[in-house]
Amino acid sequence: MMIQRHSRRQSVESKKKMNSRGQEKSNVMVAVRVRPLNEAEQMRGEQSVILCPDKRHLQLSQSGQDRLFTFDAVLGPETSQEEVFQACQVKKIVDMATQGCSCTVFAFGQTGSGKTYTVTGPHAELDGPWDPSYHGLIQRCLSHLLGLVHSAGGGITLRASYLEIYNEQVQDLLDPRPRHPLPVRGSRACGFRVENLSELELHSLDDITKLLEGLRNRHTSSHRQNERSSRGHAILTIHINRTGAKDTEGGATQGKLRLVDLAGSERVKETGNEAELLEETGNINRSLLALGKCIAALVNAKGKNKHVPCRDSKLTKLLSDSLGGNGVTLMIACVSPTAACLPETLNTLYYSSRARRIRPWPITNRLDQKEKLLSTLQRENRLLRRENLLLRQRLFTSQEASKTGLEEKHAGRGRSEPTTEEQVGPTRPGSSPCHGSCQLQELSQEKDTLQQDKLELLDCQESSDQQRKPQSEENAQLLCKLEDLRREISSPLPPPSPPCDSPRVCLSSISLKGVGSCPSMHCAHHPSTFLPPLHPHCLLEQCHHCHWHPLRCFCFFPAVCPLQSCPQPPLGLCRQRYSSTCESLPHLGVSCVSRRRKQRVVLPPLQALSLDTEPRDPMEKAKARLDHCTCVSDPGSAPLCRMRSQFQHVSYAEVFLENGGSSVRRAHALPLMSRGRVTPSAPPLPVIAPTPFSSRSEGQRRTVEHAQGI
Numbered sequence: 253m254m255i256q257r258h259s260r261r262q263s264v265e266s267k268k269k270m271n272s273r274g275q276e277k278s279n280v281m282v283a284v285r286v287r288p289l290n291e292a293e294q295m296r297g298e299q300s301v302i303l304c305p306d307k308r309h310l311q312l313s314q315s316g317q318d319r320l321f322t323f324d325a326v327l328g329p330e331t332s333q334e335e336v337f338q339a340c341q342v343k344k345i346v347d348m349a350t351q352g353c354s355c356t357v358f359a360f361g362q363t364g365s366g367k368t369y370t371v372t373g374p375h376a377e378l379d380g381p382w383d384p385s386y387h388g389l390i391q392r393c394l395s396h397l398l399g400l401v402h403s404a405g406g407g408i409t410l411r412a413s414y415l416e417i418y419n420e421q422v423q424d425l426l427d428p429r430p431r432h433p434l435p436v437r438g439s440r441a442c443g444f445r446v447e448n449l450s451e452l453e454l455h456s457l458d459d460i461t462k463l464l465e466g467l468r469n470r471h472t473s474s475h476r477q478n479e480r481s482s483r484g485h486a487i488l489t490i491h492i493n494r495t496g497a498k499d500t501e502g503g504a505t506q507g508k509l510r511l512v513d514l515a516g517s518e519r520v521k522e523t524g525n526e527a528e529l530l531e532e533t534g535n536i537n538r539s540l541l542a543l544g545k546c547i548a549a550l551v552n553a554k555g556k557n558k559h560v561p562c563r564d565s566k567l568t569k570l571l572s573d574s575l576g577g578n579g580v581t582l583m584i585a586c587v588s589p590t591a592a593c594l595p596e597t598l599n600t601l602y603y604s605s606r607a608r609r610i611r612p613w614p615i616t617n618r619l620d621q622k623e624k625l626l627s628t629l630q631r632e633n634r635l636l637r638r639e640n641l642l643l644r645q646r647l648f649t650s651q652e653a654s655k656t657g658l659e660e661k662h663a664g665r666g667r668s669e670p671t672t673e674e675q676v677g678p679t680r681p682g683s684s685p686c687h688g689s690c691q692l693q694e695l696s697q698e699k700d701t702l703q704q705d706k707l708e709l710l711d712c713q714e715s716s717d718q719q720r721k722p723q724s725e726e727n728a729q730l731l732c733k734l735e736d737l738r739r740e741i742s743s744p745l746p747p748p749s750p751p752c753d754s755p756r757v758c759l760s761s762i763s764l765k766g767v768g769s770c771p772s773m774h775c776a777h778h779p780s781t782f783l784p785p786l787h788p789h790c791l792l793e794q795c796h797h798c799h800w801h802p803l804r805c806f807c808f809f810p811a812v813c814p815l816q817s818c819p820q821p822p823l824g825l826c827r828q829r830y831s832s833t834c835e836s837l838p839h840l841g842v843s844c845v846s847r848r849r850k851q852r853v854v855l856p857p858l859q860a861l862s863l864d865t866e867p868r869d870p871m872e873k874a875k876a877r878l879d880h881c882t883c884v885s886d887p888g889s890a891p892l893c894r895m896r897s898q899f900q901h902v903s904y905a906e907v908f909l910e911n912g913g914s915s916v917r918r919a920h921a922l923p924l925m926s927r928g929r930v931t932p933s934a935p936p937l938p939v940i941a942p943t944p945f946s947s948r949s950e951g952q953r954r955t956v957e958h959a960q961g962i
């Protein structure tokens with residue numbers, strides 16, 4: 253037997269329905285009930301500011317201005333409980349629930365506006381004998397349902413649960429034990445549900461009385477606006493299971509009817525609540541606000557990707573399928589008639605007008621894997637239950653037969669006229685009473701296991717949902733970091749040094765970055781700072797670089813180090829002094845960008861050189877300018893590149909040799925900059941003395957000669 257998803261079909265069908273203005277019809281019906289002035293208000297001489305000109309309109313008179321509101325039903329102060337039941341078409345809603353719909357009726361409004369009165373009847377009724385004319389919606393719905401059950405002659409089962417959300421905690425109103433909070437679990441397949449909530453099967457009026465006993469367990473207190481104010485939201489849920497209904501395509505249906513009495517919105521100034529009541533007020537208003545947000549989201553959302561913030565409170569979680577889901581909802585807005593309550597009344601009316609615009613939730617008929625599994629398990633359970641019942645009946649019949657001594661006669665008749673029942677009944681091999689009871693036990697165990705499995709599945713899904721949340725947050729953070737890194741990597745780097753064609757034209761040696769795989773250098777002041785290698789063809793310039801540059805270079809390859817006169821050959825430490833005049837010169841700082849780490853490395857200061865006397869020869873001038881540029885700027889910088897193109901044939905070594913160091917007289921001091929701030933320079937290094945040309949090695953000399961074009 254297939255479980256009919258009538259509720260889904262209903263919503264899909266209702267989606268197509270249009271109202272007279274051609275707009276999509278809402279599946280939320282809104283009625284407004286105005287309570288009469290109470291004794292205290294009459295004593296104070298207060299007047300009603302609400303008029304109900306007809307059954308669909310409500311008029312508010314405020315300081316000479318009238319406002320007209322339209323609703324599905326407007327119930328004036330004289331409307332009786334029975335009239336409310338009829339005018340709001342609650343009977344029809346109950347009928348829909350028996351056909352498999354998920355239906356909800358809830359009352360909301362300001363504190364003391366008559367919500368509890370509408371849903372359950374006057375408080376006095378709880379204490380004394382119940383007068384049927386004061387019965388609220390709950391009693392009327394239940395008695396109508398029981399009538400349907402009896403007229404159907406079986407096949408409909410009613411199970412009821414009753415809970416209260418008090419201070420954001422769910423409590424079972426049917427549980428006589430001391431109150432304890434129950435957890436609310438959610439799953440995509442089943443929506444939100446309260447765990448360990450007790451259920452009561454309803455068969456007769458006595459059961460209804462038992463159910464209503466739960467009302468006594470509600471939290472109530474007294475404040476200025478209501479002597480017996482509800483401090484929490486009460487939700488009564490009736491599960492209506494129908495098996496094999498002929499008029500519903502021969503299938504079973506699972507309907508649900510919810511009757512909700514919300515706690516009233518309160519203004520602390522008007523209720524005069526303090527301490528504990530203040531906390532309750534806060535929780536009530538918060539959850540009502542969350543409900544308002546859900547309604548707003550449902551009204552404003554367009555398209556399939558609606559996000560309804562139903563996880564914001566327990567109330568919205570439990571009402572999520574009533575508001576936005578596939579069911580039919582009746583909202584009864586209760587308002588007080590006095591001028592003092594006007595702001596709250598207006599709020600309630602705006603809230604209700606907005607709820608009228610909730611459009612049906614777009615639902616596809618596709619069942620996902622879990623839903624399918626769930627429905628299969630439910631079907632199996634139902635079959636098992638039926639089989640159990642059948643076996644019990646058989647067991648009972650066979651026991652009766654053995655008692656009266658008619659067993660043989662019965663068996664003989666069974667052999668001559670075998671019936672379908674007997675084929676699966678006691679005449680089957682191994683169908684003794686003992687066997688029957690064993691089978692019963694097995695089946696019930698199997699059923700329990702199935703139920704257990706189902707619960708575990710639901711828990712698993714929920715825990716995986718919870719686990720996924722921090723992971724996705726971490727993912728987002730990692731993605732951000734990755735994006736930062738990517739941005740940093742893709743930021744423009746200084747242009748690479750041009751390839752070295754010949755030692756004569758190579759200027760890259762002057763660069764601290766260098767290219768190729770020639771000996772690397774360590775900064776003497778920053779031994780841990782690794783300087784990328786210099787160009788292999790530029791050993792001479794490198795050595796000059798050592799002279800010019802106040803860095804002391806540690807050569808990793810002493811065997812190939814051209815500075816064989818290094819006093820410490822193992823490390824190729826260049827200690828030659830270039831010029832004593834340098835001692836009096838200020839130092840220049842240079843920041844070197846290490847390509848690998850993309851960090852700005854602050855090197856010990858360089859000596860920036862310029863010619864104190866302007867050379868006369870234009871070629872000399874150019875060389876001097878080149879010298880100066882090479883020392884103080886990045887070799888890849890624009891001026892230097894220009895100069896390179898102009899004087900490709902002039903090598904740095906040549907200039908150096910021609911000047912012989914004597915032209916160096918002055919240096920400019922520049923601040924060291926690192927990422928926009930001034931970085932203190934490393935202490936100046938000892939000035940390095942120059943190596944006399946004659947004392948240079950053969951290799952060096954050859955390279956210099958080569959560089960000079962000799």
Ligand SMILES: Nc1ncnc2c1ncn2[C@@H]1O[C@H](COP(=O)(O)OP(=O)(O)OP(=O)(O)O)[C@@H](O)[C@H]1O
Pocket residue numbers: 286287288290329361362363364365366367368369370374375478480481482483514515516517586
């Ligand atoms: N339609 C009505 N006819 C007569 N009396 C009413 C009506 N509505 C409400 N009352 C009375 O007004 C008082 C407040 O009603 P009720 O407790 O139902 O308000 P409420 O909205 O549930 O308040 P709260 O939110 O504080 O629980 C009660 O004494 C109730 O009997």
